[in-house]
Amino acid sequence: MTSLAAPRAIAVFDIDGVLRDVSNSYRRALADTVEKFTGGQYRPTSEDIDELKGEGQWNNDWEGSQELVYRYFERRGKGRDAIALDYEQIVEFFQQRYRGPNLEDPNEWTGYITQEPLLVDAAYFDELTRDRIPWGFFSGATQGSARFVLERRLGLSNLVLVAMEDAPGKPDPTGLLAVAEHLTELHGLPADLPVIYAGDTVADMQTVVQAQANYAQRQWLGVGILPPHVVAGAASYRDAYRDALKKAGANEVVSSITELTASVIHALEC
Numbered sequence: 510m511t512s513l514a515a516p517r518a519i520a521v522f523d524i525d526g527v528l529r530d531v532s533n534s535y536r537r538a539l540a541d542t543v544e545k546f547t548g549g550q551y552r553p554t555s556e557d558i559d560e561l562k563g564e565g566q567w568n569n570d571w572e573g574s575q576e577l578v579y580r581y582f583e584r585r586g587k588g589r590d591a592i593a594l595d596y597e598q599i600v601e602f603f604q605q606r607y608r609g610p611n612l613e614d615p616n617e618w619t620g621y622i623t624q625e626p627l628l629v630d631a632a633y634f635d636e637l638t639r640d641r642i643p644w645g646f647f648s649g650a651t652q653g654s655a656r657f658v659l660e661r662r663l664g665l666s667n668l669v670l671v672a673m674e675d676a677p678g679k680p681d682p683t684g685l686l687a688v689a690e691h692l693t694e695l696h697g698l699p700a701d702l703p704v705i706y707a708g709d710t711v712a713d714m715q716t717v718v719q720a721q722a723n724y725a726q727r728q729w730l731g732v733g734i735l736p737p738h739v740v741a742g743a744a745s746y747r748d749a750y751r752d753a754l755k756k757a758g759a760n761e762v763v764s765s766i767t768e769l770t771a772s773v774i775h776a777l778e779c
Contacts, residue, residue, distance in 0.1 A: 518702060518775070519702055519705070521645050521692075521706045522707050523646075523648055523706070524648040524659070525709070526734065528659075535570055535621075537606070538570070538604075540558070551577075570603065607621050628767075636770075640771035643695075646668065647684045649673055652670070669688055671688050682724070685717070703727060705732055706730070708731070717730065732762070733761070735747060
């Protein structure tokens with residue numbers, strides 16, 4: 510695509526498991542939290558977490574942590590009403606593991622967030638820009654966490670970002686729509702330009718399906734990204750994860766965000 514060509518699609522990205530490897534950060538904090546609030550009796554495996562997220566409604570890891578704690582005690586015959594859980598305590602414990610003791614100042618974060626391997630570099634987004642593909646981000650991460658990786662680590666600026674505080678959680682497509690509309694206005698794009706959303710979970714793909722159902726004036730396309738812990742797993746595990754993303758609505762599934770080039774994006778358009 511030449512620099513003089515008009516944009517043919519908008520690309521919107523999830524962050525966790527797509528731009529950064531959260532296997533040993535968010536997922537580790539989740540496992541720590543469940544272990545803490547089950548009194549050290551249960552620590553979910555990576556497969557346990559994938560199974561939960563495969564249900565499509567646990568994109569928020571704080572809520573996912575709470576749910577796994579509830580389920581642990583339910584398996585032991587306790588009703589939820591009899592389980593004394595304080596959600597705010599769960600959030601605080603999780604965040605202290607993920608960010609470190611100083612939760613508010615990114616300059617002082619010492620937790621798991623500082624150890625996340627990046628899965629992409631700024632050059633990837635430069636290439637999209639050169640290929641006339643406007644891009645932005647819709648993530649279930651908090652603004653602080655999202656900007657930590659996008660601005661501080663990747664060096665991106667002038668971001669179009671909708672994060673946890675800004676919209677309902679996935680699979681509600683409100684946040685995805687907001688990013689698409691912002692980019693459309695910012696770049697003076699046609700209102701019916703197709704939107705590609707790249708994410709690594711069932712909820713991400715369900716978000717695309719709901720966007721298509723509710724905002725049919727555009728074409729909404731889902732690209733599933735296999736997260737690093739899945740890519741590193743057994744072939745049967747990768748196949749099952751790929752199939753789950755496809756079943757949830759993915760138009761394509763790739764093993765790395767860097768495989769989602771301009772040519773692949775253009776090939777997705779009907």
